Amino acid sequence: MLRFAPILLAILYALAMYRFSVWRTARELDARSSELADPTLSQITSRLAAALDLPRIRVHIYEIAPVNGLAAPDGRIFITRGFYNKFKAGEVTAEEIASVIAHELGHVALGHSRRRMIDFSGQNALRTALAMVFSRLLPGIGTWLANMLTTLLAARLSRSDEYEADAYAAALLTKAGIGTAPQKSLFLKLEALTQSNSGAAPAWLLSHPKTGERIAAIEKLDQRWT
Numbered sequence: 001m002l003r004f005a006p007i008l009l010a011i012l013y014a015l016a017m018y019r020f021s022v023w024r025t026a027r028e029l030d031a032r033s034s035e036l037a038d039p040t041l042s043q044i045t046s047r048l049a050a051a052l053d054l055p056r057i058r059v060h061i062y063e064i065a066p067v068n069g070l071a072a073p074d075g076r077i078f079i080t081r082g083f084y085n086k087f088k089a090g091e092v093t094a095e096e097i098a099s100v101i102a103h104e105l106g107h108v109a110l111g112h113s114r115r116r117m118i119d120f121s122g123q124n125a126l127r128t129a130l131a132m133v134f135s136r137l138l139p140g141i142g143t144w145l146a147n148m149l150t151t152l153l154a155a156r157l158s159r160s161d162e163y164e165a166d167a168y169a170a171a172l173l174t175k176a177g178i179g180t181a182p183q184k185s186l187f188l189k190l191e192a193l194t195q196s197n198s199g200a201a202p203a204w205l206l207s208h209p210k211t212g213e214r215i216a217a218i219e220k221l222d223q224r225w226t
């Protein structure tokens with residue numbers, strides 16, 4: 001029984017860290033966000049809501065500069081101030097913002113946002129827990145193995161999540177009569193932004209698969225639907 005104590009401890013530690021990350025994220029978001037009140041954007045989100053048979057879709061502004069959209073573990077959708085500013089400056093259209101909201105709604109609807117906490121702040125907990133177990137079983141390479149496995153797992157999880165959320169968004173945008181064009185044009189715009197930023201990609205692109213492959217996947221769906 002004592003043999004398994006470190007493993008049990010590691011699991012308990014990972015669970016506690018996970019709960020803590022969820023709590024800390026929710027607190028940070030509460031403190032630094034407010035509900036988005038933009039007439040043009042509410043008009044377009046109400047079209048998404050109608051397609052989903054929902055009374056309305058609530059979107060929040062998260063007061064940070066990086067261009068990003070996110071779905072909190074509690075299901076709330078956020079657009080960063082940086083992204084909203086791009087819309088206000090006319091660099092990004094309302095339809096393109098709607099495509100980000102649809103993508104984040106996909107993460108919520110498909111249950112990714114809870115799991116995704118493991119990608120973000122929970123990832124270190126998993127790494128530590130695995131390292132504790134592995135270095136007992138395989139002294140010398142345990143830590144290295146734990147690192148590799150965690151990175152691999154996170155990358156795989158997030159990659160398939162992104163394609164699923166893109167497909168969800170494509171379906172929703174099509175049903176709402178907006179179409180997938182803004183989804184694709186936004187990817188290209190963000191990529192162009194990366195070039196002009198001397199290679200520094202907007203946050204929303206960094207956590208996602210390659211632009212070309214994402215566009216190709218959406219085009220495949222378009223062909224199937226038309």
Ligand SMILES: [Zn+2]
Pocket residue numbers: 103107161162165208
């Ligand atoms: Zn995503």
